[in-house]
Amino acid sequence: MDTSEDILQQVSPDLVRGSETARRSKAARLSPSFISWLQAGPMMLVFLAFFLIPLVFVVIVSFWDYNEYQLLPAFSGRGYTDTFEGCIAQLPDLCTIAKTYLKTLKLCFLVWVITLFIGFWVAYFLAFHVKSKTWQMGLSLLCTIPFWTSNVIRMIAWIPLLGRNGLVNSGLVKTGLINHPVEWLLFSEFSVVLALVHLFTFFMVVPIFNSMVRIDKSLIEAAYDAGATGFQTLVNVIIPLAKPGIVIGSIFVITIVMGDFITIGVMGGQQIAAAGKIIETRVNALQFPAAAANAVILLVITFLIITMMSRIVDIKKEL
Amino acid sequence: MKEGRPRSFYVLAIFFAAYTLFLYGPMIAIYVLSFQGPQGGLTFPMNGVSTFWIAKLFQGTGIVDLGAAFRRSLLLGIIVMIVTVVLSVAAGMAFRRKFKAQGILFYSAIASLIVPSIITSLGISLEFRIIDDLIKGTFNENFETSMGLLTSGLGAHLTWTLPFGLLIMFAIFNRFDPRLEEAARDLGATPWQAFRHVVLPIILPSVIGIGLFGFTLSWDELARSSQAIGAVNTLPLDLQGLTTTVTNPDIYALGTVISAVSFTVIALALGTIHMLNKRQAAKGSDAGKGLV
Numbered sequence: 001m002d003t004s005e006d007i008l009q010q011v012s013p014d015l016v017r018g019s020e021t022a023r024r025s026k027a028a029r030l031s032p033s034f035i036s037w038l039q040a041g042p043m044m045l046v047f048l049a050f051f052l053i054p055l056v057f058v059v060i061v062s063f064w065d066y067n068e069y070q071l072l073p074a075f076s077g078r079g080y081t082d083t084f085e086g087c088i089a090q091l092p093d094l095c096t097i098a099k100t101y102l103k104t105l106k107l108c109f110l111v112w113v114i115t116l117f118i119g120f121w122v123a124y125f126l127a128f129h130v131k132s133k134t135w136q137m138g139l140s141l142l143c144t145i146p147f148w149t150s151n152v153i154r155m156i157a158w159i160p161l162l163g164r165n166g167l168v169n170s171g172l173v174k175t176g177l178i179n180h181p182v183e184w185l186l187f188s189e190f191s192v193v194l195a196l197v198h199l200f201t202f203f204m205v206v207p208i209f210n211s212m213v214r215i216d217k218s219l220i221e222a223a224y225d226a227g228a229t230g231f232q233t234l235v236n237v238i239i240p241l242a243k244p245g246i247v248i249g250s251i252f253v254i255t256i257v258m259g260d261f262i263t264i265g266v267m268g269g270q271q272i273a274a275a276g277k278i279i280e281t282r283v284n285a286l287q288f289p290a291a292a293a294n295a296v297i298l299l300v301i302t303f304l305i306i307t308m309m310s311r312i313v314d315i316k317k318e319l
Numbered sequence: 320m321k322e323g324r325p326r327s328f329y330v331l332a333i334f335f336a337a338y339t340l341f342l343y344g345p346m347i348a349i350y351v352l353s354f355q356g357p358q359g360g361l362t363f364p365m366n367g368v369s370t371f372w373i374a375k376l377f378q379g380t381g382i383v384d385l386g387a388a389f390r391r392s393l394l395l396g397i398i399v400m401i402v403t404v405v406l407s408v409a410a411g412m413a414f415r416r417k418f419k420a421q422g423i424l425f426y427s428a429i430a431s432l433i434v435p436s437i438i439t440s441l442g443i444s445l446e447f448r449i450i451d452d453l454i455k456g457t458f459n460e461n462f463e464t465s466m467g468l469l470t471s472g473l474g475a476h477l478t479w480t481l482p483f484g485l486l487i488m489f490a491i492f493n494r495f496d497p498r499l500e501e502a503a504r505d506l507g508a509t510p511w512q513a514f515r516h517v518v519l520p521i522i523l524p525s526v527i528g529i530g531l532f533g534f535t536l537s538w539d540e541l542a543r544s545s546q547a548i549g550a551v552n553t554l555p556l557d558l559q560g561l562t563t564t565v566t567n568p569d570i571y572a573l574g575t576v577i578s579a580v581s582f583t584v585i586a587l588a589l590g591t592i593h594m595l596n597k598r599q600a601a602k603g604s605d606a607g608k609g610l611v
Contacts, residue, residue, distance in 0.1 A: 032416060032418075033418055033419070035413075035510075036413045036416055036418035037413075037418070038409075039409040039410060039412050039413035040409070040410045040413035040414070040418065040420070040421075040424055042405075042406050042409065042410075043406045043407070043409070043410040043424065043428075043481055043485070044420065044423070044424050044427070046406065046474065046477050046478070046481060047424070047427040047428065047431060047478065047481070048427075049474060050439075050443055050471075050474030050475060050477060050478050051427060051430070051431045051434075051439060051442075051478045052427060053442075053446060054439060054441075054442025054443045054445065054446045055434070055438070055439075055442050057442055057445045057446045057449065058438060058441060058442045058445060061445050071448070071452075118338060121331060121334055121335075122334070122335055122338055124331065125331040125332065125334065125335045126335075129324075129327075129328045129331055129332070139335070141589075142339060143338075143339075143342070145582075145585060146342050146343070146346065148531070148532075148535040148536075148539075148581055148585055149346070149535070149539060149577075149578050149581045149582070150538075150539040150541075150555055150558070150574070150577050150578065150581065151539065151541060151555075152541060152555055152558050152559050152562065152574075153346070153349065153558070153574035153577060153578055154345065154346060155562075156349065156562055156570060156571070156574060157345035157346050157348060157349045157574075158345050159349075159361060160345075160348050160349065160352055160361060161344075161345055161348060163361065167348075198341065198342070198345070201338075230327065251433060252432075252433065255433040255434070255435060256435070258435060259434075259435020259436055259437050259438065259542075260435075260542075261437055261542070262541055262542055262545075262559065266559070266562045270563065276435065276437045279437050279438075279441060280437065280545070283441060283444075283546055288445060288448075291441055292441065292445065295437070295438045295441050295442075298435060298437075298438065299434065299435075299438055302433075302434070302435060306433065
């Protein structure tokens with residue numbers, strides 16, 4: 001056998017011995033796909049056990065029957081019929097569940113519009129006006145830190161400001177703008193929207209900022225050279241290129257607000273009904289199939305919103 | 320570029336400053352109020368300055384068993400942090416190659432991030448209820464529950480922290496130069512050696528970021544804990560319970576203590592990241608060292 005290896009063997013025995021061991025160790029090594037499974041498997045298992053299977057259980061249990069204290073594993077549509085009780089009989093008036101979802105959508109829309117406005121301009125300032133990388137990092141960190149701290153604390157932080165005897169009311173009374181404290185500042189829809197904006201604008205700032213820093217600055221200069229006004233550049237260059245970030249941020253904010261029950265509970269003084277609160281109330285009453293049915297409805301609505309939004313942009317490509 | 324700053328800079332700078340004030344103002348208000356005097360109430364003006372309400376928390380005479388909840392939250396936070404770091408780095412490495420089920424894992428992570436927390440939480444609680452019923456029915460009549468801090472609770476927190484960990488890993492490897500690893504391989508390093516001595520030191524600052532996310536997200540987590548954690552409470556759950564009956568500044572004191580832990584962890588992590596980056600900048604370059 002006169003292979004190139006034999007020739008090499010004669011010229012330089014050491015080299016071939018080296019390749020010999022290399023080949024042997026390669027055979028002993030694990031196959032790449034097995035290593036991938038080993039690396040990604042544990043995370044997959046966690047999602048399987050604590051996310052995917054639980055979701056399946058939510059759907060299954062939503063079709064189970066129940067009485068005052070336990071689940072009855074037999075097919076029943078009671079979870080759904082209890083939820084929509086009286087919806088048809090009451091027409092044309094809206095039933096409780098329809099009103100609740102409309103209220104949730106309204107809150108959601110308000111929070112979305114406000115967080116989008118604030119998030120866009122904060123991200124714009126950081127991406128285009130802050131030139132130094134150090135300042136850019138420092139200021140984005142400044143926006144991020146509150147996200148790492150407790151939501152409940154950030155909610156109750158509004159109490160000393162908005163309460164009946166809070167800073168805002170006493171300030172307004174002192175300056176003579178109002179005669180007596182106003183009540184709608186706290187435990188109202190106003191305080192709920194305010195707190196949600198306060199908590200979740202972060203989810204708009206980060207993705208929009210990420211899209212914006214990737215925009216090639218020469219495109220903006222080109223627009224400027226071609227005679228575009230600042231507004232035209234914004235509408236025709238920056239917004240289209242920042243669209244992926246805007247869509248991702250919107251998905252985050254909308255899904256969080258749709259499912260929220262804690263902020264709406266605490267800041268609404270436990271008085272405002274919302275999609276997430278229905279689930280919580282049903283669970284507290286141990287009506288699990290009804291809770292699960294509501295979870296399925298909420299899931300479907302959330303899914304519809306996300307599908308609609310992801311038509312605008314391919315999320316996976318943008319990450 | 321043009322000299323000077325356009326007017327829009329000043330408008331947006333003021334807007335940004337106002338946003339920052341909006342972010343931090345209320346939080347600072349409650350940190351200040353937690354130092355109310357013993358006679359102080361929930362709102363300004365301050366009625367004296369003292370550490371009365373914070374001391375009251377630590378005496379355990381207050382509203383919650385702070386010590387026990389504190390230890391539980393800390394334990395869970397640390398375990399979540401470790402598991403998040405290990406699983407995220409491993410999965411992040413896997414994503415550098417194509418492998419089957421890549422899409423499933425990616426979409427599970429994204430879905431886990433955006434499916435409303437209450438649904439995930441309810442699902443986990445249903446799952447464990449069904450498991451409990453199975454155990455009761457087949458093995459042990461007197462079995463209580465398999466739900467708990469380190470079973471259902473840990474799982475619930477991981478569904479929140481792992482997606483963040485994975486996304487950070489994607490961001491890291493988007494910027495990672497694979498030639499560094501090739502160089503290590505060419506020099507005869509085994510895959511493990513290449514990871515241990517080349518890849519890990521480079522990605523370490525961001526890995527600490529993942530740990531930071533893991534701990535603080537778990538430490539402050541509420542929505543997913545609410546249904547899924549079983550009979551015990553974590554600190555945020557206790558805090559939420561207090562909001563409905565709040566009459567004393569001790570709730571602010573508790574808030575201040577929880578925030579202090581968050582801020583300490585954030586500061587430690589950022590300090591370490593900064594130190595590692597500096598070290599990398601100093602040792603990573605061979606400028607001025609000549610041929611050795």
